[in-house]
Amino acid sequence: MKLGQKIKKVLNPLSYRRGWRRTRRLLWPLPLGPLLANLDQDRLREIQARYATSTNHYVKYTEVDRFWRENRKRIQDLGLHRCTGKRVLDLGCGGGFFLYLLTQLGHEVVGLDIDEFPLFGDLINLFGVPCVVWAIEAFKALPDLGARFDYITAFATRFNRSxxxxxxxxxxxxxxxxxxxxxxxxxxxxxxFSLNRRRREGDYYTPELREFFLSRGATVERDRVFFSNGLRPWTSHSTVARPPSKK
Ligand SMILES: C[S@@+](CC[C@H](N)C(=O)[O-])C[C@H]1O[C@@H](n2cnc3c(N)ncnc32)[C@H](O)[C@@H]1O
Incomplete structure (x- = not known):
């Protein structure tokens, strides 16, 4: 990399934020061993063997080591390993890796996902994570999820795509x-929320959607949309189509 590019990279706020996240993970590590000590490894191996020949793209979630590490990072970045007793809702929770680790840290969790690929249900059952089966749809209210939550998350979202x-x-x-x-x-x-890349465009959102997230109080960094203190009301209505009215 040329010197000019290097300087540009160092001065980029994105590099700074990423670097700070990495540093915090080093300063407050989260060893996985104790968190996985209660897991029935024989049952996990049975599940992995059952899906060994599946061609479904979600079969990658049998590579559990990779997903434990990824979800450990998510927990560290949200600081959820430095507190306990929080109520956490994870939308599109998949196999429940994130939520399982949280239960081992003393948090109370609820997942929500469609019941599409049975591997996710098998993992959720193994992990003993409560999960509401529900398909999130545009302009459709969520089911009753009970008491309020301290954290609501959605990683690698799919529900926002038809x-x-x-x-x-x-x-x-x-x-x-x-x-x-x-x-x-x-x-x-x-x-x-961490958003999946849009397939054709290769980016995470339109400039208009980014503006919308910012207007509701989020910080937006690539795929990451983070509301650190609730949601602000949306005031900028002018250029955006309204939802269809209910008759
Ligand atoms: C890419 S996976 C991510 C899983 C998990 N959040 C993670 O990061 O490991 C997307 C998840 O969204 C779920 N999903 C897709 N459409 C959904 C919908 N309409 N409502 C709820 N969940 C949905 C899928 O079943 C899958 O578990």
Whole structure:
């Protein structure tokens, strides 16, 4: 890399934030061994063997070591290993790796996911993580999820995409969704989404959607959309289509 590029990289706030996250993980490590000590490894191996020949793209979740490490990072970045007793809702929780680690740290968790690929259900059962089976849809309220949460997360989201139409939620869909989520937010709660890349465009959101997240109080960094203190009301209505009215 040329010197100019190197300087540009060092001065980029993105590099700084990433570096700071890495440093914090080193300063407050989270060893996986004790967190996995209660897991039935024989049952886990049985599940892995059952899906060994599957061609479904979600079969990658049998490579559990990779996902333990990835979810450990998520926990460290949210600081959830430095507190206990928080209520956490994870939307599109998949196999429940993130939530299982949280239960071992003394948090109370609820997952939500569609019941599409049975590997996720098998892992959720093995981990003993409570999971609501539900398909999130644009302009459709969530089911009753009980008491409020201190953290609401969604990693590598898929619910914001219509596979048939290869279309992604815009500000109106997200606005409806966030307004609905608000009833489950405890005072001072945090909301974190990491978005999947849009397939055709290769980016995470349109400039308009980024503006929308910022206007509701998020910090936005590549795939990461983080509301560190609840949600702000949306005021910038002008250029965005409204949701269809219910007759
Ligand atoms: C890429 S996986 C990510 C799983 C997990 N969050 C992780 O990061 O390991 C996307 C997840 O979203 C779930 N999902 C897809 N569409 C959904 C919908 N409409 N409502 C709820 N969950 C959905 C999938 O079943 C899958 O578990």
């Amino acid at each position: 596979a048939e139409r290869d279309w992604y939620w815009g500000p109106s869909e997200w606005n409806f969704f966030l307004n609905d989520l608000e009833q489950y937010l405890a005072p001072g709660s945090q909301v974190f």
